[in-house]
Amino acid sequence: MIKKLGLLFGIVLCISSAIAQKSTKSSAVLKADDFRHYVDYFNKMEDENIVQAIPNAQAWDWMKVNIPLFECPQQNFEEMWYFRWWTLRKHIKQTPVGYAFTEFLVPRNYADKYNLISSALGHHIYEARWLRDPKYLNEDMHVWYRGNDGKPMNKLHTFSSWNIYALYNRYLVNGDSTWLLNMLPDFETDYARWESEKRMPNGLYWQTDVKDGMEETISGGRKEKNYRPTINSYMYGNAIALANMEKMKGDKAKADLYTAKADTLKKMIQQLLWNPSDTFFETRKQADTLANVREEIGFIPWYFNLPDAGYEAAWKKVKEEKTFCAPFGITTADRSDPRFRKHGCCSCEWDGAVWPYATAQTMTAMANLMNNYTQSVVDDSVYFRLMETYVESQYRRGRPYVGEYLDETHGYWLKDDQERSRYYNHSTFNDLMITGLAGLRPRNDNKIEVNPLIPENKWNWFCFDNIPYHGKLVTIIWDKDGSKYKKGKGLSVWVNGKKAVSAEHLQKVIGNLE
Structure with missing residues (x-):
């Protein structure tokens, strides 16, 4: 079966490769085959026990056609660049209704059809927007929004989502307004559904930790409904994106409507989720009191350029060892809080351990802060050091590895040898390299x-x-x-x-x- 898949993919790849080589020959500075040794090494690192659309044997051929090339004098950065593209390719799955990206390679009982999970779709979009062939991401979105007999997948709303915002930002890369506006009615319906499901009379949105993709936090619980910086920032970003799309379409009334929704959310987030004593955005309980704990989700508003000027003091904490800056990454909760990592271990706790999911959000938010705000709290030395730590954390037993979450002090991956954790498609890295580092x-x-x-x-x-x-x-x-x-x-x-x-x-x- 693997041999047949490889042959079929090879035929398609030859056609795509010829087109790509014709369009890139005159502009290339780097030689692709100089980096093939990375993929040869990655292929030898593992027993390929799970194969989806593109087997390891075809990995380099696919990467050569689809990914940007990168080189630098620091070998671990370079190696991790190619490793993360290699792992992203593993998650491309051919479904009966088109290509899609999985989150886990192993089947999960809470997944939708085709073993799809919506938790990290925003990350998938940001990372895959840099592939030269748009079909993988185009079809993935069609699967999610139209793959259930023309309707959205049943579990699209199982987890909070910033998909609409991410897809607008994908448009800023590829300039394909036709595809984006074709999806606009789906996005309008999707936004209205979130409003009906999660919006409260005070204008904020509620979510449980687990449905934010963040189990066992200090500020809440798996079933506790709170006003979290996550879903509220996501909905602000989605509204901003919809307003921009409506402008592109020429519908001023709808553009004004979504702009007003975003403005209202911004006001409520800054008024109700900002803790002036902690100088941080925090979760508010439905009892109308702040959780009074700094968690990494407090950086998320800057992912969407949401805060007005004046809130930048929160970023002092990202570089302090006593709060968020640990030897192996940015912790998901304040290290000085007495409740830090008190939920035990290895059942997906978000009370302090380092999650690449959150690291990717924080690093994207920090790049926005440094590009779009006037501030002197963080500089490029802070950004580079945290990116360097992110690179160093993605190793296990001396080999490149990306899993679910890790110990902040020792760097141990907390799911260790569990097959489910291997190649976890739950974060970005190469998007950070392109939009942040480069x-x-x-x-x-x-x-x-x-x-x-x-x-x-x-x-x-x-x-x-x-x-x-x-x-x-x-x-x-x-x-x-x-x-x-x-x-x-x-x-x-x-x-x-x-x-x-x-x-x-x-x-x-x-x-x-x-």
């Missing part, structure tokens, strides 16, 4: 903006090559003295092989796409 900031105009969050004294060179963006291919080069790539000193951004903008230092630059 600093490609997606926009809805004909400009290209790059603002690398790397201290200039860290790497003398790096290159991100063949990044699909607005129907073109982008290359970002940092070559401190010009000797590595022979394309000039400093930072340069290239579009389809032509230099769009450059600078002597690692700094924000904006150029034209044409």
